[in-house]
Amino acid sequence: MLISVPMNNCVFSVRMRASCQDRHLSGAERLVVESDAGAVLAELSLRALNCPGGPPDTVHCHLERIDATTVQYERLPDLSTYHVKDWQEGRRAARALLVRSGVRQAVAACAIDLLATGAAGPGTVMRGAVLMDAKSGDRLETDAVRGVRVSRMDMTAKCRSGLKEQLAMLGLSHPRILEAMVLSGKVLRAPGLIAELCWSDARDYTTGYVADPENGYQRISTLKPVGDPLGGRVFFVDRGVCLLEELVDYLERQAVLFDTSGSISSTRQWVSNDA
Ligand code: WAQ
Numbered sequence: 001m002l003i004s005v006p007m008n009n010c011v012f013s014v015r016m017r018a019s020c021q022d023r024h025l026s027g028a029e030r031l032v033v034e035s036d037a038g039a040v041l042a043e044l045s046l047r048a049l050n051c052p053g054g055p056p057d058t059v060h061c062h063l064e065r066i067d068a069t070t071v072q073y074e075r076l077p078d079l080s081t082y083h084v085k086d087w088q089e090g091r092r093a094a095r096a097l098l099v100r101s102g103v104r105q106a107v108a109a110c111a112i113d114l115l116a117t118g119a120a121g122p123g124t125v126m127r128g129a130v131l132m133d134a135k136s137g138d139r140l141e142t143d144a145v146r147g148v149r150v151s152r153m154d155m156t157a158k159c160r161s162g163l164k165e166q167l168a169m170l171g172l173s174h175p176r177i178l179e180a181m182v183l184s185g186k187v188l189r190a191p192g193l194i195a196e197l198c199w200s201d202a203r204d205y206t207t208g209y210v211a212d213p214e215n216g217y218q219r220i221s222t223l224k225p226v227g228d229p230l231g232g233r234v235f236f237v238d239r240g241v242c243l244l245e246e247l248v249d250y251l252e253r254q255a256v257l258f259d260t261s262g263s264i265s266s267t268r269q270w271v272s273n274d275a
Pocket residue numbers: 125126127128129148149150151176177180183198199200201202205207208209219231232233
């Protein structure tokens with residue numbers, strides 16, 4: 001909704017999370033001008049109350065004023081989609097794409113295993129992401145249940161409507177796609193970030209992605225069996241080029257607004273020498 005720096009130099013970060021008996025149900029992130037903050041807050045509250053798996057017993061909504069001159073404007077990553085025949089092939093594709101982006105083979109395999117078995121302990125999903133050393137495979141996040149939470153990112157209304165239209169032409173209209181692209185777009189601009197691996201913890205949503213700064217947001221049609229409640233995110237970092245505190249501060253606090261979309265390619269079949 002923000003098109004240019006507003007008169008009073010303020011934007012608001014609007015965040016929502018909903019849970020039931022401490023189980024996370026739904027969450028969302030927006031960055032809007034002050035005059036839109038109330039409407040967006042109402043929109044996210046309604047979404048929380050009607051979320052799948054609900055009704056929630058607790059909904060947290062959070063409004064926070066941000067100095068508009070600190071907002072970083074960026075272009076969204078390019079989007080591509082690989083069709084794989086089953087989740088096993090999907091995971092092989094994910095590993096190959098991670099290796100192409102500079103993650104060690106053994107580290108890529110270990111990250112996939114971690115999400116598949118539960119990154120917060122056996123059978124348990126983290127609230128945020130794993131930070132993983134791309135060379136050693138060491139986990140760098142301080143809290144292995146919370147992980148690192150990427151926050152304060154959104155796209156402008158113009159960018160959102162243009163992208164929605166482009167994606168709809170390819171039959172890609174699930175809201176998770178836009179949300180994941182914004183999150184990943186911010187992650188890919190982080191200092192020392194080599195790649196990201198993600199698939200959802202939603203039982204019915206099996207598409208995931210590998211993203212890296214050069215190849216963008218690369219969707220993989222399936223990365224887990226239907227009905228599997230596990231999922232998560234791993235951010236692979238090169239510790240040689242960044243300070244961990246700076247990286248985490250950027251991911252959790254820097255406001256990033258996407259005002260331009262990247263290229264969108266139609267789905268192609270994965271062939272094992274693609275990466
Ligand atoms: N920051 C860091 N990690 C997060 C955040 C966040 N803001 N939100 C969620 N996660 C982690 C957390 O461990 C979740 O369990 C996991 O990611 C998955 O979150 O192109 O919907 O919201 O078709 O279930 C990707 C593919 C969908 C979309 C990802 O993730 C497409 C998705 P979910």
